[in-house]
Amino acid sequence: MSSGSPLSPHAALPRRRWERALTGGLIRAAARLRHGLRAALAHAAGPEAAEASRLLASLDQAADGLVLIGRDGRIVHASRRVPELLPTAAGLLAPGTPVERFALAAGLAPEAQETEVADPGGVWVRITRKPTADGGSVLTVSDITAQKRREAALERTNARLDAALNNMSQGLCLYDSEHRLLIANRRFYEIYRLDPAVVRPGITFPELLARSIAAGNHNPTVAKTLIAERLGFVARRESGISFQDLADGRVIAISHEPIPGGHWVVTYQDITERRRAEAQITYLARHDALTGLANRLQLRERVDQALAQRAAGARVALLSLDLDGFRAVNEAVGQPAGDQVLRQVAERLLACARDGDTVARLGGDEFAVVQVGIDKSEAASALARRLLAALAKPFVVDGQAVELGASIGVALAPEDGASHDQLLHHAQLALDQCRRERRGAIRFFTPEMDAAVQRRRTLESDLRQAIERGELQAVYQPILELASGRVSGFEALLRWRHPSRGMVSPVEFIPVAEEMGLIVPIGAWMLRRACTDAMTWPDGVRVAVNVSAIQFRDPNLVATVATALADSGLPASRLEIEITESLLLEDEAATGALLHRLRGLGVRIAMDDFGTGYSSLGYLRSFPFDKIKIDQSLIRDLDSKPDSRAIVRAIIGLGRSLGMRTTAEGVEARTVLDILRTEGCAEAQGYLFSRPCVAERVPDVLRRLTQQRVPANAAAA
Template identity: 50%
Template sequence: MYQVLYCLTDEHDWRLVALAGAVCLLASAAAISLFHRARAAHGGARVAWISLDAAVAGGGIWATHFIAMLAYGPGAAGAYDVPVTVLSLIFAIAVTFIGLSISVSTTRSPLIALGGAVVGGGVAAMHYTGMMALDIPANVTWATGTVTASIVLGIVFGSLALFAAGRGDSLSGALGATVLLTVAIVSHHFTAMGAVKLTPDPARAIGGLSIPPGSMSFLTASAAVAIIAIALVAALLDRRAKGELGRQQVVLDTALENMSQGLCMFDADGKIILFNERYAAMLRRADMPLTGRLLVDVLREEQAKGHWQGDVEEFFARLVVDAREGRTTTDVVKRFGRSIRVVNQPMQGGGWVATFEDITEWLEAQAKISHMARHDALTNLPNRMLFHERLEQGLRVAKANDQLAVLCLDLDHFKDINDSLGHPIGDALLQEVGRRLAACAGENDTVARLGGDEFAVVQLGRSEEAAAAVLAGRLVEVISAPYEIADHQIVIGVSIGISLSPQDGSNPDELLKNADLALYRAKADGRGTYRFFETGMDARAQARRLLEMDLRAALQRNEFEVHYQPIRDVASDRVVAFEALLRWNHPQRGLISPLNFIPLAEETGLIVQLGEQVLRSACADAATWPDDIGVAVNLSPVQFKSPNLIASVIDALEASGLAASRLELEITESVLLQNSEATLATLHELRAKGVRISLDDFGTGYSSLSYLRSFPFDKIKIDRSFVSELATRQDSMAIIRAVTGLGRSLGIVTTAEGVENDAQLELLRREGCTQAQGYLFSKPRPASDVAMMLERPRLRASA
């Protein structure tokens, strides 16, 4: 030890010693930094970083040695053998590379320390090879104990240096490892220098391939500069790489933890490499160690807790095989009451990435959307689409002896309730009807709402058509029972049409069409009942459709004419007015009776357009008549629902110039049944314009007297059914006597319709009837015959 201290203090230039220490410290710092970078790399990149680290560390050891040798006093008179000097540098780099490779490639502390010991051995190999390069006129002897001590110091401190570096990449750890590596190099060098003894020998000559100390100083300084440059570049690259890795890690961590999906990455063996918190929370594995564990072990642990069902080994083996063969798989699994979609995507190089998405709400939303698309929003019954599917399904599964029936239902006069009480009441009524229908249907039956107030039932059973009749009768009874809705007691009926499979059709469209035809017959037969499909119904429906098409075309071609029938004053026996009556002169069919097309026009709504044409024509024709002759025009209940009724009356009067007092509008009691308050308001407004109002078919309803009290009609018309039986039935005579008496007392004109003979006219005159109308006076005739009807006397014979 004394020899070492003496050598260091008395035989070295401290300035160069300090320079050697600085170079050694800088090289050591760069070497430790590159060591950490090499551990973070893989494959070929790791080999490149180890090579650079070995070059920096080995060059630093070599430069430290020769700078320190220049500081050694006796070295001033010697030189350095070039080949051996280069060989010492190669030893320093090569042995250091071996040591670094051992330490970098493992996480086991003993092996890391072993690699550090190899690096320390490389320091010794470089030093003593470098000493052999010293060419000086002196004999060199060594103190064996000191040499041994120098080697041990290099190995021990080298081992500690890489051991400290291998424990982590913290700043304190890096600084500690740098100091330990510097101590390993410096302590070895100066201890070894203390072991050398030079005995001058003038007889020894310096070899020809030697380099003088001055040149060696330049080469050493160059090497030091190169080491410093390499160290700075390495440090810069390392810093930039760490910064980029840090940024990438932050981005990766942020992306992973902000994913709505769970993510877990597995290597080729099924070992968990990384995962995010969403994965752990979704599968409730947050309290389990996961990183570095095989998935099969995690699943076994979950199976032991009762959280996993099935064969764990088989499931895991399938995942590994799928990943190895490059197959992407998708499964939906149930976990803790949630539905989770798992997608396993293979990775290049082996392994796979699994994403876990909670699709519980999505599946519920899809189910809700599917339900809404196939069910009625108001009643929650199947809609037309689902009804069609159920009907198709029923036809497929029906056996040879099965009876399938399709029932089409339509509520009677539902629109009147909707118009009078409002849509909320109408909707509530439809909901209650839907509940009653569903309660009546059988377990295998399907009840659907097709739209509006139309419902349908598919009945599947093993009986004859009697089963459909029983169900239809039950439905008519149940639907017709009173409803209590929002303090309103509502009574409504239902009409039902029934078709049977296979006799009435073998496909859904045909069965529905035929059931609808039967429904039309049920309505025509008085509503509130059911009818089965019959073969002739289709022909009648075809005829009706053709008539409707002709009716629409006739409106465009102006095939309709207005004929007029005179109304005569009974007392004076003169014409006081004409009733306008519509006639259809079809180009192929000839004259079509109003009884055939007026109901169809009302049902299709075409009566509104027809009524406006009649009103305009009647007013225009009447304007050419004498001022004391009026014109009577019938108004359909459908026309009365039109919001343009008053405007069309005013327009017809203004366009023709006819005085409002000469226009008489005839309505039936069914008009007043629709919405009495709104109807009476309209009647009062027309009356205020000067138009006269007549109540037609008086005596055939049930509330005529109440209407006479609620509205002051100008005229009441006695229905022809009472006039035709006037001479044969006493009750008809009594009714006419009562009506004419009522008219006199109220100051209302009474007109008898359907007068066909003198006897009827005489009886009407005797009872005080004001006016008479019928074939006794004239048939309805075109407007061109009005003048003739005004001049000629009434007919004296029955029509």
Template identity: 50%
Template sequence: MHQVLYCLTEEHDWRLVALGGAVCLLASAAAISLFHRARATKGVGRLAWLGLDAAVSGCGIWATHFIAMLAYGPGGAGAYNIPVTILSLVFAISVTFVGLSIAVSSSRAVWIALGGAIVGSGVAAMHYTGMAALEIPARVGWIGSTVAVSVLSGIVFAALALLMAARRDDLFHALTATVLLTVGIVAHHFTAMGAVVLTPDPTLAIGGLSIPPASLSFLTASAAVAIIAIALVAALLDRRAKGELGAQQMVLDTALENMSQGLCMFDADGKIMLFNERYAAMLRRTDIALAGRLLVDVLREEEAKGEWHGDADEFFARLVADAREGRTTTDVVNRFGRSIRVVNQPMQGGGWVATFEDITEWLEAQAKISHMARHDALTSLPNRVLFHEQLEQGLRRTRSGDQLAVLCLDLDHFKDINDSLGHPIGDALLKEVGRRLTAAVGESDTVARLGGDEFAVVQIGRSEETAARSLAGRLVEIISAPYEIDDHQIVIGVSIGISLSPQDGSDPSELLKNADLALYRAKADGRGTYRFFETGMDARAQARRLLEMDLRAALQRDEFEAYYQPIRDVASGRVVAFEALLRWNHPQRGLIAPIDFIPLAEETGLILQLGEFVLRSACTDAATWPDDVDLAVNLSPVQFKNPNLIASVTAALAVSGLDARRLELEITESVLLQNSEATLTTLHELRAMGVRISLDDFGTGYSSLSYLRSFPFDKIKIDRSFVSELATREDSMAIIRAVTGLGRSLGIVTTAEGVENDVQLELLRREGCTQAQGYLFSKPRPASDVAMMLNRPRLLASA
């Protein structure tokens, strides 16, 4: 050690020593930076970084050696053999390349240390080859123990440097590794120089292939500049690459931490390589060490806490096996009351990536959507879709000899409740009906709402028809009981159609169709009752469908015509008006009475087109009559609800040129049962135009007097049911006397319908009835007969 210190302090120029140390430090810093880059890349890129690292390291070692040799006093008198000097540089680069390659290619400490040791050996190889290139007039001897210490110091410090650099790529570890590598190179050189023993020998001559120290100083300075340039370029490249990697890492980290899903990456052995906070929070593993641990160990730890249920080893083995065989798996697991979907996707080269998504709300939404798709939103009863499914299941479950009944229910006059009291009351009524139905049926039976005010029941497991009859009778009674809804007492009936399996059908569609046919029959028979399906019902329904098709076609073929029946003044016998009545001239069936097609037209909505036709035709015909003869046109309740009614009346009057005061529109009390406020508004608008309003079929409703008070009608028409019994029933006479008296008091014209004989006409005249119409005067006739009906005082016709 004394000899080494003496050599360093007495035989070296400290300025050049400092220069050599600076070059060595710079080269070491570049070498460590390039070492990190090589470890961060793969394939050809790694090989390129290793080559650059070996060149920088080798040149740095070589430059440090010869700068230090220039600082060595005895060396200044000699020269350097060129081939051997070049060989020393080759040794420095090639041996360093081998050592760096070994250290970069493994993550195990023993291999990294071995690579560092080879780098240290390269330093020794370069140094002693470089010393062999020295030619001076003296014999060079060596102290063996000091030589061994120099070689060992280079190997140890180089190994420590690469171990430190491989631990982590940060500033502290990089600086520490740089210092250790610099110390290794410098310590080796000056310890080795302390082992030199020079014996002067003037007989030794300098060879021809030698280079003087001055020239070598130029070469080493050039080498040092090259080292610095390479190091700077490498540092810039490394900084740029690290910046890009840092930016990519930041993007990756941001993406990972802002994912709605949890993510965890495992290597081929099932060790956790990467995870985000969402994963740890979702599985409540924030208080468990995860990085670098085997998943099975984490599961065992949770199992010990009671947070994992199942065989952790078996579960882990399955995941590893699936990843090795390249299988993608999807599972739904329950954790802390949450449903989590886990997708395990295998990676190339082994391992897998697992994504974790909390699908609790999604599953609840799906269940809600599924429920909504198969249940009625208002009553929560099964809807038509679910009813069909349960009906199919019921048909499959019924054993031989068992009977299944399908009951279709329709509330009677529910539309009137909706129109008069409003939809909220109607909805509340439907809910209450659904509740009563559910409470009335058996546990194995199904109640559904098929739409609107239509319900259905499937009765299963009863072997006798009487069971269905009993249930239907009970439902009619239960549904007809009064309802108390928002301070309104509501009474409503129900009509029920029943079909039985197997006699009335063996599939859901057929059973529902037949029950619906029976329901139509129950409604036609007066409502508030039930009917079983009968074979003839299908034929009647078919006839009704054919009539509907004919009705639609008749509109296209102009088969309808307006007929007119005269209305006479009772006192003078003069025709004061004609009532327009619709007739259908069917090409095969002849003249079809209104009673056979008007109800169907109202149900199908075709009454709107028919009403438009009658209004236009009648106004056009009436415009040709004398000015003192008026026109009366009936308005259907369906037609009156049409928002275009006012426009239609205005257009008919405008096109025909008929004075509005000559038009009289007849409405029934059912029109007034609708939205009363809107109805009265429409009536007042018509009156404002000059059109007169007549209340038809007076006396057959429930609130006639209140209607007369709410709207000033121009005329009230006494229903034919009272006129036909006028001569035989005292109560009919009393009613007509009261109505005519009421008309006189209110200044309203009274017209009696259905007058067929002179006795009835005389009684009406005696009671003060204003007008009369009926077969006594004429039956309805086409427009071409109007002139005849005006000129003849009476045209008797048989009813």
């Protein structure tokens, strides 16, 4: 065939195109050369043979494998690429082989379009078969391995994306620029309770909202407004978060984010539980968890609000209240039962208050009531009386009757303060006055109460400085043995000489020292001072030191006593520790153990103030005291009250039978001394013998009392 043959124009076409264009002619040429094709091509001459040779050569250069099939279903020719793609069928590609044998050897199913080659694995081919005009066909074998790998990779990526989307805790929707749904994850359908079979990608946003309304998520009356609002937000192309209240009470947080190309994505999160938790936290921040009453924070808010809204001439009352005896009840019936009592207290307080008033729990057994819109203090008094009457009735807990009372302090605005802090402080000062004077009472604040507090604060400050400046001193009052008249010992007493106030009574400053926690270091100082001073006295003269209940709670008390003895050199037998009966009421077992440890040091133990109301034979049996000191309240009236003499006689007899010495305190009259001697009391102390004196005067007192012995006509020294 000459260069001007019809083949020439095809050379300028893309390779695939001219390959397809030549396929029909190639089949016809190949059919004529079926028997002995290669030989004919080698020896034949002429244009047709040359053209067929060129066509076959072109076929072998094709990227796809081509199998030419005649009208009889036998292979006419297979290009070089076919055995490369289907190596298992390489031996069945000779011209004349039935195409079915080739397909079977290649593992091709008749209907297969794409298949993975068995050997080598991992190679994928696509098989297509097209008929030709002369009744034959062309089988095209294409290598699609790279495409399959891309598809597999894309499928894995899509699977991971689906897994990620469907395991999100938030719902997600992706919309295109025409507001059509492209993607929705499983959580979105769960939140809005929608059927994925109904709400499918392609649905418009308004249609989706309509489905959501039909599912009962929204009130149908707001459908148009809801759609308009959401579409308006989308149209503005703004990022933002909004909150949606569903018809069933759930709250959904919606986050909208525009993305390039006019698309937009929305995430949905059910925050119902978080909102409930936040509401609960907000509630608890302003309410008492046990009773549900207002707490200190809400009380402040209500007082401030009442003061701000107070009309001219009107008053606001703040009543501060605590329960009398609640601690004992709590210890007797247990804390759970005590909590039940507090809840019942709250109910009764609320029943007494009016609408607009506020009842609060401040903590423990302390409560407060804010009374608004009153014009006279009598209204506050009336409310306080109602409260006391309500709380005086027995409380029933687990079938057990519990009786309590209450004390109330009242402050009024504007005269007692113009702020929450002032009113509450003044109401509590009035309550403190009740506690000191008489439980179960009502007290209104007076300026004198504040002045007393200021004096107390000054006293506290001065007491701290008194320790640092050495203003505290020990004084000593002698104790006489009545049988012999000799001085058996001295009781060490604490005194405070204030630089401007002079001598401050122990009754005034010792309770303050105990409340401030200063009594422990003061007590340790007193022990050291007493032991050191006693070392200057004659042998056999003891020193007695009082130890308070607070000192007994100090774990270092025994070490403090031992150190005082060691540093001073005083024999332990000359130190007497005095405790009060009330100490045994706090924790009898622990106190007894501590007393035994003190006794182990060799010191003597005395029970002070015996007969003041807590006396019990059980205490004397629980610990072998060395001495019983009879309280001066029984001694002073010994010569005028027969019942006092009977009690003192009984105590002396009890001490004698238990092997304990008895000491009478507060002896001021000779007639009393005579009675004590008659009744067999072992020792006595009081102004009849000597007032307490400083350590420097002890030798003089000893000398005088030794000369007088038990004086017949002694006068106070």
